[in-house]
Amino acid sequence: MGFAGVARQTVLLTAVALYTALAGAPVLWVAMMSLRTTSEIAAAPFGWPSPAHWGKYWTVWTTSHYDTYFWNSTVIVAGAVAGLTLIGSMAAHALARYRFRGNRVIYFVLFSAIIFPPQLTIISLFQVLVEYGLFNTRLGVSLVYMAIQLPLTFYLLEGFFAQIPQDYFDAAKIDGCSELGMYWRLTVPIGMPAIATTVILNLIELWNEFLYAVVLVTDDDKRTLPLGIMRFLGDKLEDVGMIATGMMIAILPVILVYAFLSERLIRGMTASVLK
């Protein structure tokens, strides 16, 4: 490696280091604050936790209904993401594989829903839920979540599925594979990187979703996690220490799930290259 090469490597590593600091430092800061009390933080905002109040996690978990909120979030979001993945991938497969009149129209209609501002549709959604008897239920929230993430999921998957070469499907057809089989045994495995991407994306968006959760659920025992954090945020001085702890509890599951799923994503990406 000549001088240019070394210089390039240095620039690369510096840029990488700087960006890592930018991306990671804020979260690290919150993590540190989650182990300190509010008065400690007020005295020295950037200090290292000493002593580290691990007990705060337990306090938040038990005294602010966090366990209930966590459970509700898990149930609602897992259900919504599962439903989305199935429904979205089926629809994307249908529009990407088959050519028929109205194909582009349906595509356009499903896609254009991305643009609507949720602040407005929330009121009519509320009325719809009331009519179906789903207001203030976890199922209702789950269905609404599916509806709001469907356009994006569908859009991403259709774009990816459409790029899968038709030859695979022709070959499978010749081998006697059914239509459903082609979906299940070809599109889904090959499209796994895209599917995993949408799963992650939906998970993130819905786990953190706030506006609909506030309005569509009024019983405290059905509330979700983001509302739990907002509890600490009330009018008065933010209990900074508790907010930080609450945020970490909300953040950690998502990071863990991502860390786990991203491995499959990379494996999926490299696998499709080798095939």
Added chain:
Amino acid sequence: MSAKRSLARGWLVRGAVAGALAVAIALPAAAETTITIWSHEADEPAKVAWREKAARNFEAKNPDVKVKITWYDKPALNAALRTALRAGQGPDIFYAEPDQVEYITNGFATPLDDLVNWNNIYDWARGVWTHNGKTYGLPQEAYTIELYYNKELMKKVGVTLPPSGQVGQAQFLDIVKKAAAAGITPISQGVGDRPYPGVYLSEEALLRRLGRDDYGKLLTGKLSYKDPRVVESLTFVKGLVDAGAYPKSFATLKLGESHYYFHTKPGSLMFPMGSFYTGRAFVPPDKGGQPEGFPLGVMQFPAMDKGACNQCKSLTIGASFILNAGSKNQKLAAGMLNEMATPDMGTLWLETILLQTAIKSDPSKVGGKYAEYFRELLDRNKDAQYFVGIPRDHIQGKCKDVFTQVLNNAFPGGLLTVDAAVDMLNQGCYTN
């Protein structure tokens, strides 16, 4: 093809289960009546305790009634109420503030004239919720706009206030300058999450300069902001702003943070705030309250030169409750409201929340740690002539938006000259 059929069957089953779940969840849970209340102030333990106590009292008197209070913070409450009420749903009773007349004009509030025992409520408080001869809300919390200050810091900058706590314009400016010179922020205030604190100085100055009638006219758009008295008052405020009265983080400082800024860190000299200050300050320090032994004082807003009413002060109603016109339990819910308006509850309010209330009660009964503060508060109010309502209670629509952006945020934030502010205000609010 069996694969297709089984897939289809799978969907049928799923659909049936979902339907069953939906029905099961939607069915009512029990045979007894439940009164639902949606309330703000989820994060003020004293108020939560007080209202829950009223609920338990009511349950004790009515054995097969349960009262369920769902606690929110204000923005979430508004969003939830708007959606619920529009769909014909919503709680039996909900929290509201006097400026939210839209509940009344849209028919969501039941008139309470015959349902509530008004003997226990002050007449002026009832008046705040009376429109077209009918009273639509039960006032609960009352507060005055006060100017708190730190007695120690005042001594430190070398100022001795007269016993009445009243100074004039020039003196006030002088105090501000002295504090700034000593490196102490003269006035703590923050508008990061509220649309009203930034207006305090301006509104009190205008009230005193114009007197109650003209001040009322100004707020309802019948007096031009270009009136020389208005311009002079705003020029006075601008002078304070330019002398560095407010913190640099004024625009983003939150209400709770501004409290902290005043009494703990970094500490400011003065703090204009509604007397609900106590709700946040008289709690343990690690919950955001003021430090033990904090030298809290109460002074008056500066008297205006050529002021028409320097005895005038703003008094207003805060937390109130409305009986949902769509509620199926009108009588019971009204009973619950009455439970929140008894003299005993009034005294409890004063003692535990340390704030004025619309319920007739005797503040001199308050004892304990904060008796001294209460005495000073009462003293400062003994000759006051009240103007009922802060500006927000009197303006609506576009004017409200402009008023907030100008007098709450931009003008005290030093972003606008007096002329620019006056122009924008006239454009948004003056209807002549």
Added chain:
Amino acid sequence: MAISRPAAPATRARRRSAGQPWPVILLFLAPALLLYLGFTIDPAFRTFYNSVHTIKPRGVEEFVGLAHFRELLTADPVFWKSVANTMIWAVAAPIPDVGIGLLLALCLYAKVPLARFFRVVWFTPVLLSYVVVGIIWMWVYNFEWGVANELLRWVGLSGLAHSWLGDPKTALWSVMFTHVWKWTGFNMVVCLAALYALPTEILEAASLDNCGWARRLVFIMIPIMWRTLLNLLILSFIGKMRVFDLVWIMTGGGPLWSTETVSTYVYKRAFEWNTFDLGYPSTIAALWFVVVLAFALSLSWLFRQRDRLEY
């Protein structure tokens, strides 16, 4: 077939055009369409319906034709300010959003050591909720003790210390910066996937031809990835046109409407102004929907035209 190349768009033309298995197609589409009909179309229609009505007290609706539209377009300076802010955002932000994402992906692709660690760290902002991101960055931008100003003071540039979110001149850019911070990791992941899908033999051939890094990037990799990049840009654009949560938490549209976006304005009119009238906010939403759709379609069409021409 030598290698998998899920990158050629020409597959559409070779699809079967006769004898479509309709039952299966319907089966695939039905759940999505049902969900859509129940939860998306209905609100959408109601919004358009509302936009030509005024909702009066007691649920009475009054048809007002285009009156709201007229008022919106001629007598509402806040609307125009919000449009300007949103457009600035939607045009300026996607470029760093996708650009930085691409650069990060390239770093990972170039097998920087500890790539897996970096990937997780760089993606973490995406995982955070807007509430968390908003709060953290409000603390960062805090005038007294926020990281941004402390850093400036530490290097001696305390004159530049600002109330980032309190000054109309800097508020919008500060919030935009935070938004890009949050999302660029997502674009990185998508670009990375696209990079891994690049046909390796072409890259090998290029390097054999002594093609330098930069030229390989600009003339080979980017053109092949173009469709992905375009999708990301369009998505980013649409997302910015709808931005709400972050602005709401950090500034609420202030100071002096300098961060007011169309969505925050819609929310304010629907939920914060002292009225239950849904007509006017629906008008804004309906109009904006048409605008964004028009943009998205034309961008899409414009670039796909170029795409098609090359083949």
